[in-house]
Amino acid sequence: MVFSLPDELERLSAVLRREPATNATADALDTNMGRFRSQWINNRQMRGSQLPLPVPRNQGLHPNGCELQASYLDFQFEWKEEEGAPWRAEYQVRVEGYLDADGALFELQDHWRLDTDMYAPCRRVAADGNANPSKEPHPLFHFQRGGHAQDAFAAVDFLPANPCTVSGVWKGLMQSPGPRIPVVPLDPILAIDFCLSQNDGTIWRRLRNFPEYLDLIESAQSRLWLPFFAQLQDQKFRRTWFGPSMLV
């Protein structure tokens, strides 16, 4: 029997509503619940955008002195009952903030994502991961910084850039596409839990004091991760998950 992800999201929303910091997340889930339900019934898919999250705690932020305003999660999840892992499980997190530097106001964004390569036909054909067309190995489910949303953000009025209207010698943070770090697959329930835990551990721990929250997360982990861990006994699956770097 296929699990009912919309029902579980509805239960998650009820718990999130009990914590003031996640009220907006619950609102967004409830607002989109009808759409989630029809997507799930029709195609075993779910697509969400701009799901508000509590902002990360103000610690170790760059640039110094910046203020955080908002954080959002976009996701695409696709389940095929015959597969042992999600067909598609993609999550994109965006954090927004600003830096008021007296004469200049900087609009700031941070982007990170959890990607899956399984939906790509080339990847499906290459069950052992050897025929991955990317020069750098892309693990089946991987963490990576950036993404298309970041590319779009950095395309206009972005500093540092060339040409540049600011003169002088300055330092800036640079970002390259790697590394693509293998991660376990997540469904939207586990992704929300993961994002909450990474953005603000205090809020996340308050949620974990609700038995309803813990039960939902435990059920989702049992459903998705126990079969996944079992499949890791198979070397072919290990290589599909980790990519061609996996030799054992």
Added chain:
Amino acid sequence: MIGADTPLAGSTIAQRLELLSPIIADLVPLQMPKGSLGERPWRYCLLTKESQQQLIPVDPARAVKVKPRSSMPTWLDPLYAALSIALQNREDPRLDKEDLRRLQIYIREG
């Protein structure tokens, strides 16, 4: 050890006993009454409380949600009915029909 990473809310009766026994003497493990399923009794059965003024523990994961007639403040815990009590009161419109359906597979256990 009890702590932020191991909330009591996630522990079973046996785990709670193990965690709390070193700091509370003579703890007796809770026995789940017949018809109330699960191992994490953190809520009570509203229907039993209403009808018999008795508190029956329920595990929210194995209990039927009770929808309040009016909206509740968020700081109040959600309401539940033990599965067997809910089955005896199927016609109660407050009972969550989805939960009754979802919990069908556990009926034999109860």
